[in-house]
Amino acid sequence: MGDKNRIYKPKPISGYAEWLPEHRMVEMEWMDKIRNVFETYGFCNIETPSVEELDVLLAKGETDKEIYTLTRLQADEDDDKDARLGLHFDLTVPFARYTAQHFNDLVFPFKRYQIQRSWRGERPQKGRYREFYQCDIDVINIDALPLHFDAEIPAIMYAAYQALDIPPVELRLSNRKILIGYLTALGVEDITTATRTLDKLDKIGADGVIKGLTEEAGLSEDIAQKSLALAEIKSEDTGFYDQVKSLGIQNDLLDEGLDELKFVVENLSHLPKGAIKVDLSIVRGFDYYTGTILEAYLKDTDYGAIGSGGRYDDLAGSYINKKLPGIGVSIGLTRLFSLLIEIGHFKEAERKSPADILMVLPDEAQRGVTLETANTLRARGYKVEMYHAASKLKKQLAYAEKKAIPFVWFPPFKDGKPHEVKDMNSGEQKNADPATWEI
RNA sequence: GCGGCUGUAGCUCAGGGGUAGAGCACUCGGUUGUGAUCCGAGUUGUCGCGGGUUCAAACCCCGUCAGCCGCCCCA
Incomplete structure (x- = not known):
């Protein structure tokens, strides 16, 4: 590189995407449209730094999360200040920290959106990057957050997708209390492993789930079958409610979750047919979710989730001695966008300049x-x-x-x-x- | 982070131990003020990168980087 006569041939950095001008133009239009939808609902924008203290990022006990840390190239031996910083892996955690930090200056319920990049040190694949944009919208309130927000936030998310010129999107909904309450009632001890396995239902099928539940989560064949029966429940309306009830399991948390989810589904009935689907197998996303959870998918494709989110009751509680429940979702802009580039979705109206x-x-x-x-x-x-x-x-x-x-x-x-x-x-x-x- | 597959002109790819090919694209021309068609001419590569084996490597071996697939995790 120091040799003037030698060129350093540029090459891509794994997991870090960059677009041609014609695609970047569309990406910026998308951000504008999404921003516009968010603001239509009265949410305001904030931007937080790319870095957070590692203590903040790790507050919920997420072990490493493939977090990138920040250090100076020539850091002194005793200079450990920068070493405590890491790039944020999502926008919800920075938001929770922000809310706690500026608590006295904010108006509650605090509604905000953020469109920024996040970083995760994972193995890149199609639609999966180490640096990517997220369009995040959340609301946090003091002590209690009305359940209505659990319906409003998904509705906003859906409106944002609708503002884009993309194939049909489906929101898959559940509530963590349902699966957790149900498994607790069944006496399952390793709930984390069990839910992780059930979440893969779509991918590995019923047999794979049973195998995983019995071999890895340590469930008996009978309990595994009962667990699967719940995870297999899907409905486009409140039909899931009676289906779960008919399984005959009694648990307070389960009932709470069922009531909440029923409420949410009822309050989303204004969305177009096929926009939402209750799917009791979904659980994933980050650990901090405690109630309503949802994932967005492009219909008729096998691509991964293009957005997700849910309710978290005590995320901000890690940063302040108050109860600040919230709910929010994140649209995986880079993933969604790159998938559509991949299928040639933008071929038609492409311009390479904004000029008229x-x-x-x-x-x-x-x-x-x-x-x-x-x-x-x-x-x-x-x-x-x-x-x-x-x-x-x-x-x-x-x-x-x-x-x-x-x-x-x-x-x-x-x-x-x-x-x-x-x-x-x-x-x-x-x-x-x-x-x-x-x- | 682990395992696998792939990497040849701008793009899609063929070739496969003896000094690199096709189609498309691109550049120029077809005279005086006009693109997308047509006609003519032309350019294009350290065969991802580094090392090794060999008289000889794009081709074999090792490493590395990147993309993709699976796992992990998740947008």
């Missing part, structure tokens, strides 16, 4: 008029790119074509002649006045 108009430079002598024309159009709100040299028109048009700029503007070739504008899609060209022309 390419301003032709017919002749060096016309540069003044050309510039003036461009500025007139810009003042009227159009995005105008100037062609940089008085090259052959063939070249200038080919440039517009390559960047998919929809209009090409021809200033007068000679004084007194009219302006002309060409629609590159139709090929139609006509006279135009920069002061009045409309797309």
Whole structure:
């Protein structure tokens, strides 16, 4: 690298994606649309630092979470300050810390959204990165958070997906109290392993689950079958309620979860048919969830979740001596976006420039008029790119074509002649006045 | 972090121990003010990177990096 005559051939860094301009343009549009939906519901934005103290990140006892730590290259032996910092792995934990820290200055229920990158040191794969954008929306309240939010937040999430031009999305809902209460009633001891196994139902099938429950979670064949029976319950409405009841297991936590989930489903009935599905096998996501949980999927694909979230009753309680229950979801923007690039979803309307108009430079002598024309159009709100040299028109048009700029503007070739504008899609060209022309 | 598969021109890929190919793309031209079609001409690679074996390596071996798949974990 120090050798001037040698080039250092750039190569991708595993798990760190970057897009071409045409894709980045769409990504930014998406962020705007999602932001707009969030604000429509009155949520405000905050941005927190990329780093948090490791004590904050690890407060919920999540062992390592593949957290990246931050150190100086030339850190002194006794300089352990930076070593205590780590890049955040999600936006919910920083949000909880923020809420606790600024407790006295915030209005509750505190509703906020954050669109930032997160980092996880996992093995990259399709749709899975080490650095990725999340669009996170949460609400936290003091002491108690009304259950209505458990319906509002998923509704907002769904609206955000709907604002994007993407294939149909399905929200899968459950409540952690159901599975935990049920397994407790069955006398299951290693609930973590059992729920982890049940969560894989979609992936490994009923046989795989039974095998995992008996071999790894240590359940008897009978208990394993009963556990599976619950996890297999799915419904598009409140039908799950009676199905669970008919299994004949009595447990207070279970009942609480059932009532909550029923309430949530009822309060989401305004969503389009097929938008939500109760799926009692889902449990995953981070450990801090305590009630409602949900995952978003692209329908008819086998891609992983493109968003998820849930209710957490005592996350912020790790940072302040108060009870601050919250609920929130996160849209996995980078994952969703990269999957759609992969399937060629953006092929059509791609532009490689935000410009609406390419301003032709017919002749060096016309540069003044050309510039003036461009500025007139810009003042009227159009995005105008100037062609940089008085090259052959063939070249200038080919440039517009390559960047998919929809209009090409021809200033007068000679004084007194009219302006002309060409629609590159139709090929139609006509006279135009920069002061009045409309797309 | 563990295991597996893959890596040849900008893209999709063929080749397979003796000094690198196709299609598409790209560049230029087909005269005077016009792209996407057509015609003509042309350019393109340290065969991911580093090392080893060999008279000779893109091809064999080792390592490494990257992508993908599975696990783990999760957006």
